[in-house]
Amino acid sequence: MQDNQYQPETNAVRIQTAxxxxxxxxxxxxxxxxxxxxxxxxxxxxxxxxxxxxxxxRFSNPNVDExxxxxxxxxxxxxxxxxxxxxxxxxxxxxxxxxAGDHLLSARSIFGxxxxxxxxxxxxxxIEYSYFDMNDPAGIEAxxxxxxxxxxxxxxxxxxxxxxxxxxxxxxAAKHNIILNVDNCFATPVFQRPITLGAxxxxxxxxxxxxxxxxxxxxxxxxxxxxxxDIYTFCRSTGPAxxxxxxxxxxxxxxxxxxxxxxxxxxxxxxxxxxxxxxxxSAVKYPFLPSHPQYAIAKKQMTGGGGIVCFELKGGIASxxxxxxxxxLLSLTANLGDSRSIASHPASTTHAKLTDEERANVGxxxxxxxxxxxxxxxxxxxxxILQALESxx
Ligand SMILES: *Cc1c(COP(=O)(O)O)cnc(C)c1O
Numbered sequence: 001m002q003d004n005q006y007q008p009e010t011n012a013v014r015i016q017t018a019x020x021x022x023x024x025x026x027x028x029x030x031x032x033x034x035x036x037x038x039x040x041x042x043x044x045x046x047x048x049x050x051x052x053x054x055x056x057x058r059f060s061n062p063n064v065d066e067x068x069x070x071x072x073x074x075x076x077x078x079x080x081x082x083x084x085x086x087x088x089x090x091x092x093x094x095x096x097x098x099x100a101g102d103h104l105l106s107a108r109s110i111f112g113x114x115x116x117x118x119x120x121x122x123x124x125x126x127i128e129y130s131y132f133d134m135n136d137p138a139g140i141e142a143x144x145x146x147x148x149x150x151x152x153x154x155x156x157x158x159x160x161x162x163x164x165x166x167x168x169x170x171x172x173a174a175k176h177n178i179i180l181n182v183d184n185c186f187a188t189p190v191f192q193r194p195i196t197l198g199a200x201x202x203x204x205x206x207x208x209x210x211x212x213x214x215x216x217x218x219x220x221x222x223x224x225x226x227x228x229x230d231i232y233t234f235c236r237s238t239g240p241a242x243x244x245x246x247x248x249x250x251x252x253x254x255x256x257x258x259x260x261x262x263x264x265x266x267x268x269x270x271x272x273x274x275x276x277x278x279x280x281x282s283a284v285k286y287p288f289l290p291s292h293p294q295y296a297i298a299k300k301q302m303t304g305g306g307g308i309v310c311f312e313l314k315g316g317i318a319s320x321x322x323x324x325x326x327x328x329l330l331s332l333t334a335n336l337g338d339s340r341s342i343a344s345h346p347a348s349t350t351h352a353k354l355t356d357e358e359r360a361n362v363g364x365x366x367x368x369x370x371x372x373x374x375x376x377x378x379x380x381x382x383x384x385i386l387q388a389l390e391s392x393x
Pocket of ligand 1: 087114
């Protein structure tokens with residue numbers, strides 16, 4: 001770990017791999033699969049964990065370490081590991097720490113692929129799960145079993161923007177000696193630092209706001225040293241390592257994370273406020289709108305509402321399709337957290353195979369539109385949404 005004595009914005013810019021004898025200013029790309037040793041003794045000592053030299057890029061790499069060191073500093077964690085995608089981060093956080101006979105207590109409103117891992121794969125290896133409702137935090141403690149090993153939650157959730165009190169979950173986890181694992185993808189460490197509220201692990205899809213420009217996939221897990229050690233042991237042998245190229249891109253991205261998120265958050269709030277009360281909409285959801293059901297919790301644990309705004313079209317599924325077709329500026333694409341604004345309609349795409357009831361269980365209604373607010377001028381983003389709403393009837 002390098003110097004971590006500065007403010008987060010400064011650490012995001014200044015934490016850097018040691019300069020080589022070429023005296024470069026910007027970190028070079030270390031596109032190498034393996035690393036050399038001067039002699040057999042140095043190689044022996046490194047394999048025996050007596051040095052911290054790099055061996056092989058599946059284990060560690062200077063670009064990946066720089067990215068991890070920044071994520072550790074920004075989240076206020078002790079250690080971390082970077083992975084090839086957000087899903088490999090979430091998966092490794094389960095597989096590194098859970099064993100057959102353990103029980104995972106997860107929020108029901110979680111990312112679609114995470115839901116698949118929890119319900120289709122974990123049971124294959126004898127790991128049980130149950131889902132709790134994020135809107136009923138009082139019911140969670142009663143769901144803890146003697147074999148509950150981990151609580152997993154995503155707040156705000158994708159795509160429903162449900163929010164849960166992390167301080168409360170942290171207290172429950174501490175009381176029962178359970179690992180609290182938080183997917184902090186939507187808030188980023190700029191707006192929410194779960195470890196300061198009692199989380200033991202934070203997982204990220206770096207593909208989203210951290211990259212911020214829709215270029216590369218990546219993921220990260222940061223948290224308590226002893227937990228990361230077990231996750232690292234799992235990853236080192238199973239191979240979900242982040243590529244050095246992606247790490248180089250993502251570390252550069254972190255240099256601008258704070259200024260980008262500030263703008264994403266300002267524009268998203270402005271759009272949410274402008275849309276509230278629109279005659280074509282039955283609801284607008286944004287963490288920092290007072291009408292959000294968990295507004296008080298959002299204000300307590302987040303310093304900004306993030307870059308995602310959701311709204312509900314009065315006309316349901318058919319209106320959602322018309323709305324997407326009428327957009328001229330916003331992109332129709334599966335990603336989020338890009339400099340380009342993106343619109344998506346879960347009921348006709350990602351969640352099309354589910355029944356209305358199954359969708360309702362994860363906070364998705366037929367007319368739900370998710371906007372990932374980009375870095376274009378907010379007037380242009382809003383104008384495109386408003387004209388498309390006129391065509392959505
Ligand atoms: C996208 C996403 C993931 C998965 O990340 P990938 O990088 O696509 O593998 C996990 N959690 C949340 C909340 C996400 O939005």
